[in-house]
Amino acid sequence: MLYRLHLIGLLLAALVSILAAWWVRRQTRDRVGTMMVVLLLSHGTMALLAVVQLLGSTASWQIFWYRLWYLFGLVLPIVWFLLAVYYVGREHWLTKPVWAVVLASPIVPVALWITDPYHGLFVAEFVFESDPFDRVVLEETEIGLTVIGVLFLYWFFAFGLFLRQFLFPRRTQRWQAGAVLGGFIAIFVTTALTDAPFVPAPGFPYSLYGGGIFGALVALALFRTQLFSVSPLAHETIFESIEDAILVVDADRSIADFNEIASNLFPDLEDRIGDTLDEAYPGLVADDDTCCDGGGASAIIEQLDRTLDTPFAGAVRVSTPEKSRTLRINVSEITSGGEPRGYALIMRDVTELEQYTIDLEHKTDQLERFASVLSHDLRNPVSIASGYVELTRETGDLEHLEDVTIALERMDETIEDLLTLSREGDAIDETDAVTLRSLVADAWTTSDTQTLTLENEIEPEYRIRTDPSRLRTLLENLFRNAADHGAETVRVERLGVETRTGTGAGTETGTETETANQTGFIVSDDGPGIPEAERERVLEYGYSSADGTGIGLAIVSSVVTAHGWSLSVGESDQGGAQFTVSNVERVLSHDVASVPNDD
Incomplete structure (x- = not known):
């Protein structure tokens, strides 16, 4: 009975090892997979040769087959070592001197083993045991034990590498490293059982059962992740040193691995391991019909561009509660043995580059405006001034020089407004917490307001975050716009406290309220107002319904845009113009103590 059980155990170990080798070969043909196949086939071959050994009833038969399968065992530590080095991505350790030592290591043990029948330096004796079944038991010499001990150093080194990989794994490698490490331990334990006094057949090579357990665990890891050929290819050092976000998927687009930068972009990525990209983040898939997806609980993905040669998006915008980023995606196919095994999505943050492009376009617009002014806005006053100068020369009447002065002042005003427009449209890098009431008063004193009256209804303690100079x-x-259009009174009030919001484009009648720390303010007058049909055009450069440069309200729009605020134009409750600035960041009451008072 025990004989049959031991025989069946060896057959099962051989079958499992060979099937696992076949499965690994189907999954990958890289160096890691090749070493794994060699290891599994060696275990399977040893188990089969041990079966043939047990089928014989004579000592000479069993000794012959024992010597044959044991020969594989002398080479296995080297295979384990190479597998571990390749698996953890440390092949750079295998320099020419190291290769020379590794390849030379089994030569002496194998030579001693093969020639042992002639010198007896390795084997002390083969003992033929018949209880509980016929078998031979090996007893080594001290030289033989020393040789085996040296080979075991490779085994222990490989064990250390797999243990480290298990304790500090890349995401999906824990199953793989755990399977290999578990099989490693199984071989150690079953090897120790060989000489244990409590086993049914002391001296029997139970370590061959450990090889079968190892094959079963490898098969389990393959079934669990189906990523054996993908994850080890993303070497840890390179993987984490790249400053771009990296997302690795297998051939079925199931998420395999990612680096820390990717996890910052997609906070729930850790929980998405094993899910397909189509389910987890459909916005990253080119053939998805939707333009946006939730991307988990805390990220929204908007697809901006698609690629023609890969099944993935070419560019996306990822929005989280903290910020929004634009990512350009480069896709690298991971192949093994000429077959695609997965993809590495390298996502580069181009948000700053995109902003730079926008700024460059803005600068280009400014240059076009300068060209327009030089060719049109300044040409007219220059022609007027030249005409009056020529008229003065002909008539000698110096009163014509007053008209020249007016034309020159017009030119100076246009140039000053144009320079202001070019400055105020630049992006704002730093802001301060300021008291809006004080800033309104300061702006009033430096404005050409003629006979206008200011109604400053901003509370003294009301603060906002802004660039004081631009505001x-x-x-x-x-203020100057109100004066130019004949207003008598200008009112400035805070948005959200019984504000007279008026009517018209972009505004609502009634009281507007603040949302969290978002607020704003309103500037209105009692002048003739702005016709509803013109309210969208008044903010454009060059628009003017009075004797102005047509740049003043364009400056207002540029300052609002540079702050990231919103601006709407409407009619005040007095029938004049009303400008509502919203989405302004307010400095809340609990922050007031930390900022200086501008009063």
Whole structure:
């Protein structure tokens, strides 16, 4: 009975090892897979040769087959070592001197083993045991034990590498490293059982059963992740040192691995391991019909571009509660043995580059505006001034020089407004917490307001975050616009406290309320107002319904845009113009103590 059980155990170990080798070969043909196949086939071959050994009833038969399968065992530590080195991505350790030592290591043991019948340096004796079944038991000499001990150093080194990989794994490698490590331990334990006094057949090579357990665990890891050929290819050092986000998927687009930068972009990525990209982040898949997806609980993905040669998006915008980023995706196919095994999505953050492009386009627009001014806006006053100068020469009447002065002042005003427009449209890098009431008063004193009256209804403690210089420019231009259009009173009030919001484009009648720390303010007058049909055009460069440059309200719009605020134009409750600035960041009451008072 025990004989049959031991025989069946060896057959099962051989079958499992060979099937696992076949499965690994189907999954990959890289160096890791090749070493794994060699290892599994060696275990399977040893188990089969041991079966043939047990089928014989004579000592000479069993000794012959024992010597044959044991020969494989002398080479296995080297295979384990190479597998471990390749698996953890440390093949750079295998320099020419190291290769020379590794390849030379089994030569002496194998030579001693093959020639042992002539010198007896390795084997002390083969003992033929018949209880509980016929078998031979090996007893080594001290030289033989020393040789085996040296070979075991490779085994222990490989064990250390797999243990480290298990304790500090890349995401999906824990199953793989755990399977290999578990099989390693199984071989150690079953090897120790060989000489244990409590086993049914002391001296029997139970370590061959450990090889079968190892094959079963490898098969389990393959079934669990189906990623054996993908994850080890993303070497840890390179994987984490790249500053771009990296997402690795297998051939079925199931998420296999990612680096820390990718996990920052997609906070729930850790929970998505094993899910297909189509289910987890459909916005990253080119053939998806939707333009946006949730991307998990805390990220929204908007597809911006698609590629023609890969099944993935070419560019996406990823939005989280903290910020929004634009990513350009480069796809690298992972192949093994000439067959595709997966893809590495390298996502580069091009948000700053995109902003730079926008800024460059803005600068180009400014240059076009300068060209327009030089060719048109300044040409007219220059022609007027030249005409009056020529008229003065002909008539000698110096009163014509007053008209020349007016034309020159017009030119100076246009140039100054144009320079202001070019400055105020630049992006704002730093902002300060300021008291809006004080800033309104300061802007009023430096504005050409003629006989206008200011109603400053901003509370003294009301603070916002802004670039003070640019906001002051905005207010000065609104005040000057009111004066240019015949208003008598200008009112400035906070958005959200019984504000007279008026009617018209972009506004609502009634009281507007603040949302969290978002607020705003309103500047209105009692002038003739702005016709509803013109309210969208008044903010454009060059628009003017009075004797102005047509740049003042364009400056206002540029300052608002540079801050990231919103601006709407409507009619005040007095029938004049009303400008509502919203989405302004307010400095809340609990922050007031930490900022200086501008009063």
